[in-house]
Amino acid sequence: MYRYDAIDRALVEARVEEFRDQLARRLSGELDEEHFKPLRLKNGLYLQLHAYMLRVAIPYGLLSSRQLRMLAHVARRYDRGYGHFTTRQNIQYNWIRLEEAADLLADLATVEMHAIQTSGNCIRNISADQYAGAAADEVADPRPWAELLRQWSSFHPEFSYLPRKFKIALTGSDADRAAIRFHDIGFQLVRDCGGALGFRVFVGGGMGRTPFVGPCIRDFLPAGEFLSYSEAILRVYNRFGRRDNIYKARIKILVHELGAERFAAEVEAEHRHVKTLGIDAPEAEVRRIAGFFADPPFEPGLDDAVDDGGDEAFARWLLRQVKPHKVPGYRIVNVSLKPKGGIPGDASAEQMEAVAGLAERFSFDEVRVTHAQNLVLAHVRACDLRAVHDGLLAVGLAEANLDLATDVISCPGLDYCTLANARSIPVAMKVADRLRDREAELGELKIKVSGCINACGHHHAGHIGILGVDRKGVENYQLLLGGSGAEDASIAQILGPGFTEEGVVEAVATVTDVYLRERMAGERFLDTFRRIGPKPFKEAVYA
Numbered sequence: 001m002y003r004y005d006a007i008d009r010a011l012v013e014a015r016v017e018e019f020r021d022q023l024a025r026r027l028s029g030e031l032d033e034e035h036f037k038p039l040r041l042k043n044g045l046y047l048q049l050h051a052y053m054l055r056v057a058i059p060y061g062l063l064s065s066r067q068l069r070m071l072a073h074v075a076r077r078y079d080r081g082y083g084h085f086t087t088r089q090n091i092q093y094n095w096i097r098l099e100e101a102a103d104l105l106a107d108l109a110t111v112e113m114h115a116i117q118t119s120g121n122c123i124r125n126i127s128a129d130q131y132a133g134a135a136a137d138e139v140a141d142p143r144p145w146a147e148l149l150r151q152w153s154s155f156h157p158e159f160s161y162l163p164r165k166f167k168i169a170l171t172g173s174d175a176d177r178a179a180i181r182f183h184d185i186g187f188q189l190v191r192d193c194g195g196a197l198g199f200r201v202f203v204g205g206g207m208g209r210t211p212f213v214g215p216c217i218r219d220f221l222p223a224g225e226f227l228s229y230s231e232a233i234l235r236v237y238n239r240f241g242r243r244d245n246i247y248k249a250r251i252k253i254l255v256h257e258l259g260a261e262r263f264a265a266e267v268e269a270e271h272r273h274v275k276t277l278g279i280d281a282p283e284a285e286v287r288r289i290a291g292f293f294a295d296p297p298f299e300p301g302l303d304d305a306v307d308d309g310g311d312e313a314f315a316r317w318l319l320r321q322v323k324p325h326k327v328p329g330y331r332i333v334n335v336s337l338k339p340k341g342g343i344p345g346d347a348s349a350e351q352m353e354a355v356a357g358l359a360e361r362f363s364f365d366e367v368r369v370t371h372a373q374n375l376v377l378a379h380v381r382a383c384d385l386r387a388v389h390d391g392l393l394a395v396g397l398a399e400a401n402l403d404l405a406t407d408v409i410s411c412p413g414l415d416y417c418t419l420a421n422a423r424s425i426p427v428a429m430k431v432a433d434r435l436r437d438r439e440a441e442l443g444e445l446k447i448k449v450s451g452c453i454n455a456c457g458h459h460h461a462g463h464i465g466i467l468g469v470d471r472k473g474v475e476n477y478q479l480l481l482g483g484s485g486a487e488d489a490s491i492a493q494i495l496g497p498g499f500t501e502e503g504v505v506e507a508v509a510t511v512t513d514v515y516l517r518e519r520m521a522g523e524r525f526l527d528t529f530r531r532i533g534p535k536p537f538k539e540a541v542y543a
Helices: 006-028 033-041 065-078 098-109 143-153 223-240 251-258 260-274 283-291 312-321 349-362 382-394 425-442 501-518 525-532 535-541
Strands: 045-047 052-056 062-064 082-085 091-096 168-171 185-191 197-203 216-222 322-324 330-335 346-348 366-369 375-381 447-450 464-471 474-481
Touching (some): 006 098, 062 065, 065 366, 143 283, 185 223, 216 223, 223 251, 312 330, 312 382, 346 349, 375 382, 425 501, 474 501, 501 535, 525 535
Parallel strands (some): 168 185, 447 464
Antiparallel strands (some): 062 366, 197 216, 366 375, 464 474
């Protein structure tokens, strides 16, 4: 994985000391909250309902064991013993004391971590496929390109005050595990007919108040023009993006209003100029960064078989949580952060330390964070799967529910967030409990819950989505069906009038009844919905 150089260290350490001075002036009264707010937000520090929340960047979702142990330390020392992994592959701490925030950032800096650009109208944390470098279906590893973007975008003077926040995701596979078409820019690594490496470029995706699936504006971008084309997109957005209306300031609105064809033409015209400026990284620099992501020393000739020993729980875990690896004798292990009775995406300090230990022993010291609020050990030998399972079982993380009904994505909602209209965590937990006994029968079913229209729970991309709204001062929940964040990206449709908290849980159960009754052989919920449409579900729910 990438290691900081002298420039990285100097930037982060200088930012910590700068913030320490700003914080001291706030605590002394020299700065009031109005003037302190933009300064703390530049360091990922939000003021939420009950306390300050810190959002820590995890570039492209990649952590070392040392870094994960530091996140556990932060949870124990500065929070209430846990952290919340988000749909942006970040981690949030919800109970930060303001006077300790600079010390916290200084601790993170010792393990090459920070909270820079996790807030504000800038380029946010770059996200990527959690199976990068391990998946057999990958054209190429997207992480070197994600790191190149991170370096290019950090403190970029032209893009520090964009019309709105900006999110970029990359994948190296046709199987989109990074939801790239729901990002401001989505890059997919591809090869042309001659075998040259490049990118398919999607722009203008997003969720929130006006969801869009991003259209493709360039079918093949040569890899050598990656940064100049990114710069051209951002320049066009900076020039034409609206700043007079926060609800119409995202690039998705600009692409929609101009049309994808005209937007693409503007980018191409800008790119013809930008690529003459020497912005693109030299091949030597690309190779240098790629060297940090070279394959670990895989052992050749390992036995690829796994014996479950007749253990049904272990067999279920193998079937659900373990995925094929590009190297025989290895597997990709998904660690569920959705155990029975647990808050989706939460992990205790003890659990983080346990996963860090397993990664150190069994997965070349790497942990990945997924946009579905789970963790991944990407390079586990088949012969070590039993030991990994038992280690996870000891800390309550051996749930076998990846992509099933109990693997619910949820934002923090009204329990923490000042923007939320309704609670999302209790709804997510109740839905999971309601469907737990039938999740094997239901099969793949991606349920996503947001506490407000900002869609941090990705409800628009859920096979079943739940959106919390305020209805005359009362929490109300809309039910949406038919969304997908994968390669078959689609926006979920609102089924009809909203429900109470208990009502939406029962409505979800009714929807699954219709699916089980109507499905054809081999169909997922999403397939059945797309075949029969919303009418049968609506008739059953509102009968």
